[in-house]
Amino acid sequence: MVNVTINDNSTELWHKRLSHMSEKGLNCLAKKNQLSGLKNATLKNCAHCLAGKQRRVSFRSCPPHRKSELLELVHSDVCGLIKVRSHGGALYFVTFIDDCSRKLWVYTLKSKNQVFEVFKQFQASVERETRKKLKCIRTDNGGEYTGSFHEYCLRQGIIHQRTPPKTPQLNGLAERMNRTLIERVRCLLSDAKLPRSFWAEALNTVTHVINLSPSVPLRDDVPDRVWFGKDVSYDHLRVFGCKTFVHVPKDEKSKLDAKTRQCIFIGYGLDGEFGYRLYDPVQKKLVRSRDVVFIEDQTIDDIDKTEKVDSQDSGDLINVNPVPLDSSPDLIQDDVHGDVSDGHQDIDDFDTLMDYVVNDQQQAPIAPPAVPLRRYSSDEYVLLTDGGEPECYEEAMESECKDQWVEAMKDELQSLHENHTFELVKLPEGKRALKNRWVYRLKQEDKSSSLRYKARLVVKGYTQKKGVDFEEIFSPVVKMSSIRTILSLAACYDLEVEQMDVKTAFLYGDLEEELYMEQPEGFVV
Structure with missing residues (x-):
C-alpha cells in the first residue's frame, strides 16, 4: 500500500496511528526497529494532545525562596466562614505572615469587609515598629483583596501580588498556616473542655505560641527572635483553659468578701496589653489581671460555680438559737462540735416567729450549733440546674x-x-x-x-x-x-x-x- 498524501516515515503519522502515543513511547519502539522507517521520533506540539491530556504546571518547579529583609514580602489570607460566632461576634479571621521572619499576625473579623481596615492597621503598626516600609503583599484573588484594597496598595507603592483563580498553591504559606491554626484551635478547645464560641481566644493563644516556636525555614530559629532581634522567654506560658484564682481589687469587694475569684485562663495580653486574659464563668465576663495563681491540671469542670451571695452589714445581724432539723438520707453530715439535741421547737405563725426573734436579740452570743451542719453532696446539685434553656x-x-x-x-x-x-x-x-x-x-x-x-x-x-x-x-x-x-x-x-x-x-x-x-x-x- 502506498500513501500518497502523508509520508509514512514521519513521526506525526506514527503518532496518530498509535492513538497519540507520547514521544517517549515512540522513541522506545523506534529503537527496537518496530516502526517502519522511523529511527528517531521528535514530536511537535499536538493541539489534540493538549486538548485531551494537558496538565497543570508543577508548583515545585519554582522552589520557595525566603526573603532577606523584614516586610519585603507579606503573605495574607482570610479563613472562614466559621459557623460559630466568637464572644466578640467574629466569623472570620485574616492572617499576615512576614516572609523573612515568619512572624504571624491574626485579626478576627465579623465580616470580610473589615479586611481593608485591618490591613491599614497592620501596616501602620509594623512599619512604625520596624521603621521599614512594606514592599509587597501576596494574596489570593478574593473580593476582599480587590477594589479599594488594591487601589490603596497602588497609592502606597506596595506591590500587590494576586494569585490566579483556582491556584491556592501560589499562596501556599498563608493557606497552610490557616490549616495549622484551625487544627491547633481544635486541640486547645478539646483539652480545655470549652465550647466552640471560645475559638477566637484559642486562636490568639495559638498565634502567640507559633511566634515562639522553632520554624524549619528559619533553620529552627524562632519568628519573634528574628523579628525583634533578641532572645525570647517561655516562663510566662500557661495551659490554655486551666483553672485560675484571680486577686480581687479592694474597690471591687467589701471587708468580708473573698480576696480571690475562680476564672479560666483564655490567653495573653493583646496589642501591648499587660497581664493575662481570663474568663469568669459565674459572672460571664472577661477579666484581665497579672495577679493570678494557675492550677494547670484543672479545667472549667473544676470551677465552683456557686452564685455570689451579697454580704450583710454587721449591724443587721441578730442572734437566733438554731431550730433542730430532721435528718435526711440525702444529706451529708459535717463533723462539728456540740451534741445533737432531741428537742424540737414549733413556731406556729408569723407573729410568734417575730416575737421569738426580737426577744432573742438580748441573749448571749451564738452558741455552737445544736445539730451537725449539713450540705448536699456534689451529685445532688445535678437536680438544682435550670431546665436547659439556652441563654443565646x-x-x-x-x-x-x-x-x-x-x-x-x-x-x-x-x-x-x-x-x-x-x-x-x-x-x-x-x-x-x-x-x-x-x-x-x-x-x-x-x-x-x-x-x-x-x-x-x-x-x-x-x-x-x-x-x-x-x-x-x-x-x-x-x-x-x-x-x-x-x-x-x-x-x-x-x-x-x-x-x-x-x-x-x-x-x-x-x-x-x-x-x-x-x-x-x-x-x-
Whole structure:
C-alpha cells in the first residue's frame, strides 16, 4: 500500500496511528526497529494532545525562596466562614505572615469587609515598629483583596501580588498556616473542655505560641527572635483553659468578701496589653489581671460555680438559737462540735416567729450549733440546674436540642411574616437599626404533656431613645392582683375558669412609629 498524501516515515503519522502515543513511547519502539522507517521520533506540539491530556504546571518547579529583609514580602489570607460566632461576634479571621521572619499576625473579623481596615492597621503598626516600609503583599484573588484594597496598595507603592483563580498553591504559606491554626484551635478547645464560641481566644493563644516556636525555614530559629532581634522567654506560658484564682481589687469587694475569684485562663495580653486574659464563668465576663495563681491540671469542670451571695452589714445581724432539723438520707453530715439535741421547737405563725426573734436579740452570743451542719453532696446539685434553656443563639446551636430550637425559631419567624410585622429593606441614611436577640423557653402544661420548644424574637429595648424610637410606653400584661381577684370570684361562686393563649399576642398591636431592626441571628439574608 502506498500513501500518497502523508509520508509514512514521519513521526506525526506514527503518532496518530498509535492513538497519540507520547514521544517517549515512540522513541522506545523506534529503537527496537518496530516502526517502519522511523529511527528517531521528535514530536511537535499536538493541539489534540493538549486538548485531551494537558496538565497543570508543577508548583515545585519554582522552589520557595525566603526573603532577606523584614516586610519585603507579606503573605495574607482570610479563613472562614466559621459557623460559630466568637464572644466578640467574629466569623472570620485574616492572617499576615512576614516572609523573612515568619512572624504571624491574626485579626478576627465579623465580616470580610473589615479586611481593608485591618490591613491599614497592620501596616501602620509594623512599619512604625520596624521603621521599614512594606514592599509587597501576596494574596489570593478574593473580593476582599480587590477594589479599594488594591487601589490603596497602588497609592502606597506596595506591590500587590494576586494569585490566579483556582491556584491556592501560589499562596501556599498563608493557606497552610490557616490549616495549622484551625487544627491547633481544635486541640486547645478539646483539652480545655470549652465550647466552640471560645475559638477566637484559642486562636490568639495559638498565634502567640507559633511566634515562639522553632520554624524549619528559619533553620529552627524562632519568628519573634528574628523579628525583634533578641532572645525570647517561655516562663510566662500557661495551659490554655486551666483553672485560675484571680486577686480581687479592694474597690471591687467589701471587708468580708473573698480576696480571690475562680476564672479560666483564655490567653495573653493583646496589642501591648499587660497581664493575662481570663474568663469568669459565674459572672460571664472577661477579666484581665497579672495577679493570678494557675492550677494547670484543672479545667472549667473544676470551677465552683456557686452564685455570689451579697454580704450583710454587721449591724443587721441578730442572734437566733438554731431550730433542730430532721435528718435526711440525702444529706451529708459535717463533723462539728456540740451534741445533737432531741428537742424540737414549733413556731406556729408569723407573729410568734417575730416575737421569738426580737426577744432573742438580748441573749448571749451564738452558741455552737445544736445539730451537725449539713450540705448536699456534689451529685445532688445535678437536680438544682435550670431546665436547659439556652441563654443565646450560640448556646442553642451547640445544645443537644439544636433541631428543636431551629424549628421553634422558624415557627416564630413564620408568625411574624403572617402578621406582616416587618419587611426586609435597606437601612435609610440617618436611621439607626435596633438590635435584637432570641429568647428560648421550654413550656410544659402539666407533667403528662410533652415539652414545647418556644423561641421569641425580641428587640433590645434598652437601646431605644425617647422621642427618637418611641413616645409612650405600654405594658399590656395582666397584673397578678387581677388574676387573684378572678380566681377568688370563681372559687366563691363555684365558677369554672378556662385558660387560653393567644399566639404572638403582642403582634396584634398597631405601631405608629417607623422602626428599623437588624436581621435576627441565623436568618440573615
